[in-house]
Amino acid sequence: MTTRRTGLREQKKQATRDALRTAALRLALERGPDNVRVDDIAEAAGVSPRTYNNYFSSREQAIVAAVTGEREARVAAAVAARPADVGLADAVIEAVVDQYTAPDAAGRDALLLITTRPALREAFVEATTAIEHPLAEAIAARVGDGGEHQHAARVLAASVAAAVRVALDQWLSATVSSVTAGGLVVPSGSLPDLLRAALAPLAPALDAADRARGGGTRDDGPAGRA
Amino acid sequence: MTTRRTGLREQKKQATRDALRTAALRLALERGPDNVRVDDIAEAAGVSPRTYNNYFSSREQAIVAAVTGEREARVAAAVAARPADVGLADAVIEAVVDQYTAPDAAGRDALLLITTRPALREAFVEATTAIEHPLAEAIAARVGDGGEHQHAARVLAASVAAAVRVALDQWLSATVSSVTAGGLVVPSGSLPDLLRAALAPLAPALDAADRARGGGTRDDGPAGRA
DNA sequence: ACGCAAACTTGCGTGCGCGCACTTTTCTGG
DNA sequence: CCAGAAAAGTGCGCGCACGCAAGTTTGCGT
The missing domain is CATH 1.10.10.60 (Homeodomain-like)
Structure with a gap:
């Protein structure tokens, strides 16, 4: 279908x-x-x-695509898969973190290659734009199909993508500086943390949109942002 | 300086x-x-x-630059110029709307040209990315210089830019479809409305950041509008 | 089963983006 | 006022992105 x-x-x-x-x-x-x-x-x-x-x-796009794969579809699917009572912010944050937390054992050296070459890094970051449209649809599906909501969903999806971009930028610059500074190549294990931190400021907006839909109440909580 | x-x-x-x-x-x-x-x-x-x-x-970048000018600096300056008591969301929204509401009498035919050619439209939209860094600094100046706030400011600036991008996309697609559909070329006077609508969903996030600012009262010093 | 239409592939030609090495211009310290 | 350094401008060359106009494959209707 x-x-x-x-x-x-x-x-x-x-x-x-x-x-x-x-x-x-x-x-x-x-x-x-x-x-x-x-x-x-x-x-x-x-x-x-x-x-x-x-x-x-x-x-660069071709090389990066081998690593990013079909991430856009998976993020959208992940958002859609979350139960409807977890709250939009948490749903989105967890979905994104899950998908970008690549335990890519196979693609680890690929990532090293990408983080090394500036052109590839740019393409890698740029690739996050692809999640916008699928994510917008997923959010719209949760929030409601009304024209008003449709627009909000698009904006929020774009914002989420932007936040992810920021997180990746930080991650990459941290990686490169750690390489430059010490001889140690930090495996940059903190990407999930960076993503959460980058997405946190958007939580109020996401929750507000969530609350403005047909009328579900939600419980905040377990994710514990602080 | x-x-x-x-x-x-x-x-x-x-x-x-x-x-x-x-x-x-x-x-x-x-x-x-x-x-x-x-x-x-x-x-x-x-x-x-x-x-x-x-x-x-x-x-395309060169052609578009003639129209976008130094917008990035002006947006940042406009945000900084708003009095500190209007709330971050309103300050940002109005600053952005002001700068994108181009009464460009001279550049009107230029805009027509840009909206006509797909490559130029893309470059035009892409140019909004330039506001991210200046805007991030302006927001950070309002919210506080703490490392935590710095990151939030960056994310919010990127989100604002993303929202503007969405608004421009809508504006352009509306323009093109109106050209295609009727013979009438709608002068698309509603760009400000589109911008407000696109930025509205981000207001909760902006206000939340504003409210969470670190040390209570502050003074801008040089940029202060007295 | 067959043929038409739409989608995909391919070769060719053109202009462009940019790395590199070099010249010219501007800035700075003595 | 004058070197020497730093920065901007320039010429050259190489791939590359992409429009165009074929040729080829796939799908659909009858």
Whole structure:
């Protein structure tokens, strides 16, 4: 239903997209990002270079996509999955934290690569924009479909994305400075904390929107923001 | 203090920047944006093409810059200028609305041009990102310099920027659809309304931050409007 | 089963963004 | 007033992004 636009077409497309980003990441890891031409990626994925940028509008985007995956859909799904009585703020915060807390054992070196190269870092941060629309729909579904709510949902989703961006910026700058300063590469385990801290200031807005819907009461609480 | 980096250097730089964006807009209006090569802009401004993209990283950016001007600084200044007793939300909202309510009599046709071309529209919307940092500082100045507040200010500034982006998106899509649908080009006079509507959902968050400010009374010192 | 329409791919050409090394201009200390 | 340093401007070259106009594949109706 949701993904059922067409059968074979969409399937092949997805396969190509995945082949491209996988190849991009693999090559970037093997030779270093600067020694990877677009043509190489295209060749590795078995398509023409022109087709490559039918899928990605920059080389960085392709590499990063291998790591970000389908995060946008997962965040939205996570929000939708939370029971309706937990309060919008908590639902969103936990959903986001869950999805960005990547126990990416496999993609750990990929992240190291990304955090190292400025261009990749920018693309990585920029990729969070993708959650806006799915998240807006998820929030709208919780808050109500009224035109008024629709707009609020969009704004809140954009704000959440912005907050995530800020958190990632902090995380990355902290990482780079720790690398620069000491020899120690802090694994930056505090991303979840940074995310919570960045999202906390938005909680009042989210809760206000939540409260303004049809009329549910909610209990605050267990997340304990302080 | 703010502009006191160097004397002649900065001055010339600013002049060049302005010459470039002015030339870019003028040429775009004269021949249509697609008939303007980067070389033309550079030549019109009296610099080399290479120098041109030391200032702007895309052709669209230069054209748009002629219209957006120094908006980022003005928004921040406007926020700082509001008396301390109006509440952060109102201060921000009014400051933003004021700056985006461009009675641009001169730049009206420029806006028409921008709203017409998709690439320019995107650049125009993207330009709002520039207000983030100045606005963050302005908010931080109001809320308090504590590390905790600093972060909140950054998030809130980013959220405000995101909300503005949403409002502009709506405004632009409304414009384009009205052009497409009827023959009437709605002058889209409702931008201020859209901005207020987009910023409204953030008011609770802004006020919450305002209320949580650290040390009670404060004085702005230099920026104080007396 | 077949053919038409829509979607996707591809080759080509053009302008552009930007790293690099170098020249010219501006700033600073003596 | 004059070096030497710092910063801005410039020329060159390389990939790359993307519009365009084919060619090719997939899907749908009859």
